Amino acid sequence: MNILPSIPFSSLEWTPLPLLATATEAESSSLIIAAVLLSLVVIYFASKLGGEICVRINLPPVLGELVGGVIIGVSVLHLLVFPEGGASASDSMLIQFLLATSELTPEAASSVFATSSEVISVLSELGVVILLLEIGIESDLKELIRVGPQAAIVAVVGVVAPFATGTAGLIYFFNVAAIPAIFAGAALTATSIGITAKVLAEIGRLSSKEGQIIIGAAVLDDILGIVVLAVVASLVKTGKIEIFNVVYLIISAGAFLIGAIVIGRFLSPYFVKLVNEMKTRGQLLLAGLIFAFILSYIAQVIQLEAILGSFTAGLVLAETEKRSELADQVIPVADIFVPIFFVCVGAKTDLSVLNPAIPSNREGLIIAAFLIVVAIVGKVITGFTVFGQPDINRLAIGVGMIPRGEVGLVFAGVGSASGALSPSTDAAIIMMVILTTFLAPPLLRVVFKEPKVTLEEQSN
Known part of the structure; x- marks a missing residue:
């Protein structure tokens, strides 16, 4: 009796399939690593080239990194594109390069x-957590209290x-939905202490009354802005605005910030003692990162943002005797x-949505112009x-608060990643950040009309 016809033909081929699948997965895994490595090469090259150019024309290097991203991203070269922006593998020039130079198949x-895009996005989010840790370490709570x-x-x-x-x-003039409007409004609150401090130092005004007020206010701005960002980003997750939820988030953000600082200052001597007793390499850096990641995790769990946790960790660690050493290691x-x-x-910013030749883009341009005016006037009046202080240069203080810099980009990046912003609103925020950051250095030099104070005079 012939039993072969009763056995499905597919069952005869079933045994080799797991082996083939395993081989395919291994091949895909190696090509994913290759794609990530290529992406990092492009990212680092763009960041350094853009940063070096900006430094040489007396602009903050972070702007060069941003512009470098725009060039390699969806707006120009399509080297670094992401699925959440609507791009596919066929849109990525890096994937096309892999197809031409490796064994990557069109199916895979x-x-x-x-x-690979998800890996890069995770590394990007880790980057902003570390950035806020660094900003927190550079902040000085005692200086904030002293400024008054x-x-x-x-x-x-x-x-x-x-x-x-x-x-x-x-909301009322452009009919933007409430949550995107709130996110865009939150992006206007930031002030880049790094950019302003650099310019004030260059023109010899860092130790002046105006300079001290600007620096102190900029640091407080960052703290308030990050709390606002944590609240707004949490609203995005719920998709709706409820007064109770808003009040809860504001109270929880404030309680988390203050509570973590108070408890952290109590525990900081034990942290220093533990680090001093450790004998392995990197003990301070890794202990600091562990502390920052724990606070970031807690902030995330209570519906706030991880960046609030890392920033708070930086503020706490800045109060220890290890501050300078940790700052150098971070x-x-x-x-x-x-x-x-x-x-x-x-890279995720599509500047084509601001092309005035396309009628549908003109609203985005108007929104960008509106945000730029509000960003400048809203800070100058401060x-x-x-x-x-009857003899103080009030205009200089206001101008010193204008640049958004890296802090504004944090807002734009979080907003873009959350999906709360439309492409036109996202691009408008980026344009606001770029313009205010470019305008602030020359304007500061103009509003300080008195002669420079030399470093030697400042020390006296």
Whole structure:
């Protein structure tokens, strides 16, 4: 009796399939690594080239990283594109290069593209966590307290005025939905302390009354802005605005920030003692990162953002005797991960949505112009809220608060990743960040009309 006809033909071929699948998965895994490595090569090259150019023309290197990302991204070269922006494997020039130079098949290209893009996105998010840790370590709570109420008023007005004006304007004049409008308004609150401090140092005004108020207010701006960002990003997750939810998020963000600082300052001597007793290499850096990641995890679990946790960790660690040593050790780590974040922000920005030749894009251009005006005016007015200082240069204080820089890009990046922003609104925020950052250095030099104070004079 012949039993072969009763056995399905497919069953005769079933045994080799797991072996073939395993071989295919191994091949795909190696090609995913290759795609990630190629992406990092492109990212680092773009960041360094753009940064070096900007440094040589006296602009912050972060702008070069952003512009470098725009060039290699969806707007120009399509070397670094992402699925969430609507791109496919056929749109990625890196995947096309892999197809031409490796054994990658067209069938596996989509999987390799999606997975490698996800890896780069995760590295980018890790980069912004480390960036906020670095910013926190560089901040000085004692200096904030010393500057006093003038800086606090400047900071509060510098957050409330542009946030309220920008959000209300987008909702009532441009019919933008509430959550995207709030996110765009939140992006207007930032101030880049790094850019302003660099310019003030160059013109010899860092130790002046104006300079101290600007720096103190900028640091407070960052703290308030990051709390606002954590609240807004949490609203995006729920998809709706409820007063109870907003109040809960604000209270939880404030309680987390203050509570972590108070508890952290109590535990910091034990942290220092533990690090001093460790004998292995990298003990301080890894202990600091563990602390930052734990706070980031807690912040994420209570519906806030990981960046609030890492920033808070930086503030706590800045109060220890290991501050300078830790800051030096964090810099190389930041140099590896932070450029990925900024380049990815630029790469995901589709500037074609601001092309005035396309009628549907003109609203986005108008929104960009509106955000730029609010961003400038909303900060300039802060200088005129300073009291008890009759001879102070109030216009200089306001101008010093204008640049958004890397902090503004954090808002844009988080907003873009959350999906809360439309392409036109996202591009408008990027244009606002770029323009305010470019304008601030020359404007600061103009508003400080008195002769420079030399470093020697400052020390006296």
